[in-house]
Amino acid sequence: MESESELKDLNSTAPKSNTIVADDDVSNRDDRPLLKSESTSPASAENLQDLEKKYAAYVRRDVYGIMGRGELPTKEKVLLAFALVTLLPLRVVGAMIILLLYYLICRICTLFSVPNREDEQEDYAHMGGWRRAVIVQCGKALSRLLLFLLGFYWITENYLIPDPDDKGNTEVNKSQSEEVGRPGVIISNHVSYLDILYQMSSSFPSFVAKRSVAKLPLVGLISKCLGCVYVQREAKSPDFKGVSAVVTERIREAHQNKSAPIMMLFPEGTTTNGDYLLPFKTGAFLANVPVLPVILRYHYQRFSPAWDSISGVRHVIFLFCQFVNYMEVTRLPVYYPSQQEKDDPKLFANNVRRVMASEGNLVLSDIGLAEKREYHAALNGLFCQC
Numbered sequence: 001m002e003s004e005s006e007l008k009d010l011n012s013t014a015p016k017s018n019t020i021v022a023d024d025d026v027s028n029r030d031d032r033p034l035l036k037s038e039s040t041s042p043a044s045a046e047n048l049q050d051l052e053k054k055y056a057a058y059v060r061r062d063v064y065g066i067m068g069r070g071e072l073p074t075k076e077k078v079l080l081a082f083a084l085v086t087l088l089p090l091r092v093v094g095a096m097i098i099l100l101l102y103y104l105i106c107r108i109c110t111l112f113s114v115p116n117r118e119d120e121q122e123d124y125a126h127m128g129g130w131r132r133a134v135i136v137q138c139g140k141a142l143s144r145l146l147l148f149l150l151g152f153y154w155i156t157e158n159y160l161i162p163d164p165d166d167k168g169n170t171e172v173n174k175s176q177s178e179e180v181g182r183p184g185v186i187i188s189n190h191v192s193y194l195d196i197l198y199q200m201s202s203s204f205p206s207f208v209a210k211r212s213v214a215k216l217p218l219v220g221l222i223s224k225c226l227g228c229v230y231v232q233r234e235a236k237s238p239d240f241k242g243v244s245a246v247v248t249e250r251i252r253e254a255h256q257n258k259s260a261p262i263m264m265l266f267p268e269g270t271t272t273n274g275d276y277l278l279p280f281k282t283g284a285f286l287a288n289v290p291v292l293p294v295i296l297r298y299h300y301q302r303f304s305p306a307w308d309s310i311s312g313v314r315h316v317i318f319l320f321c322q323f324v325n326y327m328e329v330t331r332l333p334v335y336y337p338s339q340q341e342k343d344d345p346k347l348f349a350n351n352v353r354r355v356m357a358s359e360g361n362l363v364l365s366d367i368g369l370a371e372k373r374e375y376h377a378a379l380n381g382l383f384c385q386c
Contacts, residue, residue, distance in 0.1 A: 047382060055375035057276035057365045058308045062300060067379055068310040068318060076302065083321035091320045094149045102142045103218040106225045109135050115224060120300040121246055122214065125206055125227025125261040135225050136204050143201035147194070155198070158330045160359060183262070183334050184255030184289040186298060187352060189362065190266035191274040192307045194319075195296055198327065200226070205264035206250065208243075227261040244283060251287035267349060270369040273308040274298055275364040280349040286341040293332040293352055295360035300326065309376060332359055 007321040030326045048066075052059045060066055063076050072080065106124075109131040115122045147155070152294070186205055188195060206227035214220050214230055227248060242292055247263065254262040267280035274297060284291065303318045305325055310318075319325070337353065341348035357364050 019179050029374055031108060047378075048370040050383050051375060051382075053371070053380055055276060055371055057272045057284050057366065057367060058361075058372050058375050059273060060304060060306070060309055061273070062304040063302045064304075064310075064318060066309065066316040079302075079323075080321055083323070085211060086316075087323065088317065088320045091149055095146060098142050098146050098149070099218055102138060103221060106135060106221050110221070112219055121230060122224055123206075123227040124225045128259065139204050139222075139225070140201050141187075143197050143204075147197055147201060147327075149197060150194075150319065151322055153324065154326075156326075156328045158328070160330065160332050178198065182255060182290075183292040184251035184253075185265055185284050186292045186294055187280075187284055187356075188264070188266055188294040189274075189277055189360070190271045191298060191358065192271060192305050194298075194305055194327070195266070197198050198296065198329065199264050199294075201260060202329075203264065206261045207264050208247065229263075244286065247283060248287045251284070251337075252289060255287070255289040267353075268368075270372055271307045272365075273304065273306045275363060276365040277360075278365055278368055280353045282345040282349050285337075285341075285345040285348040285352070288337060288345075288348075290334045290336045291352060292334050293359075295330040295332070295356055295362070297328040297330075298326065299328060309372075330360060332356065372378045 008122065063072065064070055097362075110124050111125060113127060113131065115124050116126045127135075129301075186199065186203060188199070196207065199207075201229075204226070206229065207223075209223055209228040209230055211232050213223050213228065216223075227250075229243065229246050232364040247265075250260075251263050253260045263284075265284040267284050268278040268283075269281055270278070272278060300322075302323045305319055307315055332355065335352050337348050341351060353364070356362065
């Protein structure tokens, strides 16, 4: 389930680049080791510094270095070697067992059930009764178990409560008293694919996913039970209008109906290193309903769980080899839009973004997915030469 699909299908104003042909996982193309920093030419080092300033939101600063290919200290090599032969196989087997178990639960609960079908959107999230209850509760429990298996033994959760004496909240408080129903969508910064696992363990929301996800073994059925909205990432048809309408309708439905699955969107459109907040796309704010902002932070000493400028395979291996991982979650108060924000989704998105940056000590950045691709391509050009 990739948030990048949201970039093209929920906002037609997303930045485009005619010169970049690589996908977001361009770092997967070349797995040759980096040149050691000692052998890097002065010109390359200078170019690297310029790149890090320009693309600061995607720069890795952990022990494993740029793209996860840096020269490791001896102690880290020993720890990694030990984890590769002990921790990695145990976690891989455990993760597969959990995935297979949940797939079987979903398969049993959806037997003889007709999925909801609308505009090529197929899901089981609108089922009622004991079947839906089993899918949701087992999904939450097994997602948390999988996070525990990956070393997230403790997850710190903070809940910010609005100050009733804050005069600046007067207009918001009036709007809040007039609103009916829960927030229709959860808004979060995007750092890693682990964000999805946490949200599943906490709220079990619906996500936006590539249409191909629905056809994947095991994961396909699970995504339908989550109620994912499927998009065609590279579609050149009027897909944008249809998907945008489906997402807006689902958000409004979740706001008005407590039994409907709540939506979960990453409005940045891609992942960062966790210290920055990219511009928000407006897809999550078109429904003009309250949103629940959530801030995710991953604290680390050795390997950063952020999926920024590292290939997917390397990231999974290093993550599985890290003995302990840390996550901190901050839930902000529900944000109720003013009438002005309802009339201007872009203003709504920008105001929510500023609140999240302020409360989460995140740096606002103006770059996006196109610049991330440029950064990956530039790194490959500097360090993956023959």
